[in-house]
Amino acid sequence: MASVDFDYVAVSSYQEAVEALARGGEEAKVLAGGQSLVPMMNLRLVRPELLVDLNPIGAAPPSVNGSTLVLGGLTRHRTLLETATVRRHCPLLAEAVRYVGNARVRNRGTLGGSLAHADPTSELGACALALGAEIVVQGPSGSRTIPAHELFVSYLTTSLMPAEVVTDVRVPVKARHEGWGFAEMVRRTSDLAIAAAAATVVLEEDGTARHVTLSFAGVAERVVSAEDDAVRSLVGSTGDDRALGSAAAGAVAALSPSSDVHASGEYRRRVAAVLARRALRSAFDRAAEGTSDAADGAADGEEA
Amino acid sequence: MTTDRDVTGREGAEAYTLRVNGREVRVAARPSRSLLDVLHDDLGLGEVRYGCGEGVCGTCTVLVDGEAVSACLMFVAQAEGHEITTLSGLASLAGDAAATEVHARGRALHPLQQSFLRNGALQCGFCTPGMILAAHALVERVGQPTREEVAYELVGNLCRCTGYAKIFDAVAEYAGAAADGTRARHVEPVSDHGSVAS
Numbered sequence: 055m056a057s058v059d060f061d062y063v064a065v066s067s068y069q070e071a072v073e074a075l076a077r078g079g080e081e082a083k084v085l086a087g088g089q090s091l092v093p094m095m096n097l098r099l100v101r102p103e104l105l106v107d108l109n110p111i112g113a114a115p116p117s118v119n120g121s122t123l124v125l126g127g128l129t130r131h132r133t134l135l136e137t138a139t140v141r142r143h144c145p146l147l148a149e150a151v152r153y154v155g156n157a158r159v160r161n162r163g164t165l166g167g168s169l170a171h172a173d174p175t176s177e178l179g180a181c182a183l184a185l186g187a188e189i190v191v192q193g194p195s196g197s198r199t200i201p202a203h204e205l206f207v208s209y210l211t212t213s214l215m216p217a218e219v220v221t222d223v224r225v226p227v228k229a230r231h232e233g234w235g236f237a238e239m240v241r242r243t244s245d246l247a248i249a250a251a252a253a254t255v256v257l258e259e260d261g262t263a264r265h266v267t268l269s270f271a272g273v274a275e276r277v278v279s280a281e282d283d284a285v286r287s288l289v290g291s292t293g294d295d296r297a298l299g300s301a302a303a304g305a306v307a308a309l310s311p312s313s314d315v316h317a318s319g320e321y322r323r324r325v326a327a328v329l330a331r332r333a334l335r336s337a338f339d340r341a342a343e344g345t346s347d348a349a350d351g352a353a354d355g356e357e358a
Numbered sequence: 359m360t361t362d363r364d365v366t367g368r369e370g371a372e373a374y375t376l377r378v379n380g381r382e383v384r385v386a387a388r389p390s391r392s393l394l395d396v397l398h399d400d401l402g403l404g405e406v407r408y409g410c411g412e413g414v415c416g417t418c419t420v421l422v423d424g425e426a427v428s429a430c431l432m433f434v435a436q437a438e439g440h441e442i443t444t445l446s447g448l449a450s451l452a453g454d455a456a457a458t459e460v461h462a463r464g465r466a467l468h469p470l471q472q473s474f475l476r477n478g479a480l481q482c483g484f485c486t487p488g489m490i491l492a493a494h495a496l497v498e499r500v501g502q503p504t505r506e507e508v509a510y511e512l513v514g515n516l517c518r519c520t521g522y523a524k525i526f527d528a529v530a531e532y533a534g535a536a537a538d539g540t541r542a543r544h545v546e547p548v549s550d551h552g553s554v555a556s
């Protein structure tokens with residue numbers, strides 16, 4: 055199958071992109087990595103009249119500004135996977151992106167595109183929630199910053215306004231005594247997740263938790279954070295298995311995943327509880343070590 | 359811009375200049391035509407194959423600036439200014455005197471292709487061009503990948519025949535030989551029956 059005909063414009067700045075989108079109106083679409091949009095166009099689920107290709111804009115290499123990791127919207131999945139700066143300062147993203155698609159998807163797909171696409175199974179979306187990322191967007195009336203928890207509205211739907219584009223994603227860098235965890239259940243590596251969980255934990259000097267986050271992919275019509283009550287029960291704890299088990303159970307009790315050909319809703323919920331417990335376990339353990347595998351791996355090779 | 363017709367006879371085609379396998383080619387195509395269709399239908403490169411059109415199967419794999427991508431998910435308009443390599447252009451990437459010599463006689467096999475033949479890493483061959491290009495990109499990047507790394511990198515190239523074991527063997531043998539010396543990087547001629555000449 056092939057896409058319907060469309061007009062094509064390649065832009066070299068976000069400003070140009072916004073103008074082209076504003077002119078194109080409802081039938082205009084942004085093209086980034088094309089790894090979600092183009093399959094939908096080939097199936098004719100999406101029939102744009104104008105494609106605005108962002109690729110010539112490119113992305114600066116990931117960089118750290120103060121306590122923020124700054125990632126261009128067009129940062130490819132491969133860059134998240136392989137760049138030492140990302141592995142060191144945000145190992146959760148570097149780990150989670152291993153689960154995204156296949157090699158060709160990672161060579162083309164972008165962070166901005168993933169977040170804007172808002173697939174409910176998006177690993178990167180779940181991480182954006184767990185990390186408290188901010189999405190910088192530019193539109194006809196200027197630029198604004200959207201906290202991740204305000205971005206995802208529903209199935210393939212975000213709070214982006216018409217003609218707004220994601221220009222950057224800002225992620226707090228990993229703090230001292232911060233640990234992270236990611237766990238996914240998938241039928242075959244490279245498929246979309248049946249369910250996934252991402253967690254972060256910041257410990258006090260005495261080893262009790264000061265701050266805990268937990269989020270899920272694949273268990274709702276969008277990526278979701280665990281309800282506050284569930285994670286709050288872990289603050290002040292040292293993360294023993296019983297505490298993690300009951301927090302995970304509390305977190306999934308609030309979910310009502312739907313059933314599809316891959317898994318029933320009830321199965322997804324049970325899997326999500328296991329994944330939550332594992333993600334939290336890794337996060338507590340890594341925080342206690344004050345280190346992490348990916349950061350270790352990156353230690354010898356500074357930024358390529 | 360123009361009212362040229364493309365190969366399917368439809369109007370609204372524009373002129374694009376692509377670099378494919380080291381050569382500059384001009385095509386008339388509507389901007390909505392996929393790179394896959396242009397390579398396969400317009401340029402006659404039968405090794406770039408339609409399998410799914412959704413980025414899943416890998417039979418349309420080509421290298422764009424040396425990286426494996428799904429040609430079914432790129433539009434022709436996006437390909438200008440980039441170096442595109444399909445399987446039939448891979449031998450020229452070996453880039454040594456042997457390659458040029460063999461090319462003058464018209465037939466050449468890249469050492470990774472030879473390794474696939476030696477290891478029996480194909481049956482129907484439908485997946486093979488994509489498999490070889492993806493594996494080639496991996497070896498170029500990491501040198502000697504582990505079996506796990508090969509499996510992870512090739513999981514997006516589906517093979518319905520071989521069961522993958524011999525494909526992994528072929529990649530490992532090529533990567534090993536490429537790492538210990540230059541021999542395996544030479545391109546060797548093949549006989550008309552496709553067997554590897556000694």
Ligand SMILES: Cc1cc2nc3c(=O)[nH]c(=O)nc-3n(C[C@H](O)[C@H](O)[C@H](O)COP(=O)(O)OP(=O)(O)OC[C@H]3O[C@@H](n4cnc5c(N)ncnc54)[C@H](O)[C@@H]3O)c2cc1C
Pocket residue numbers: 083084085086087088089090091092093108127128153154155156159162163164165166167168170171173175176177178214218219220221244245246247412413414
């Ligand atoms: C075989 C296969 C397997 C995959 N597996 C996974 C997986 O396991 N997990 C996963 O998360 N994803 C998966 N994906 C999707 C992949 O991660 C995509 O790259 C991603 O979802 C979209 O990013 P993109 O850059 O390709 O965006 P595109 O496909 O170009 O665009 C997607 C949508 O976002 C919009 N958009 C893109 N960029 C911007 C921007 N900067 N500002 C505003 N809007 C924008 C587009 O208009 C479009 O609506 C898979 C894809 C394939 C083909």
Ligand code: FES
Pocket residue numbers: 407408409410411412413414415416417418419428429430431
């Ligand atoms: S045809 Fe392109 S990946 Fe299947």
Ligand code: FES
Pocket residue numbers: 479480481482483484485486516517518519520
């Ligand atoms: S050899 Fe037949 S699909 Fe791989």
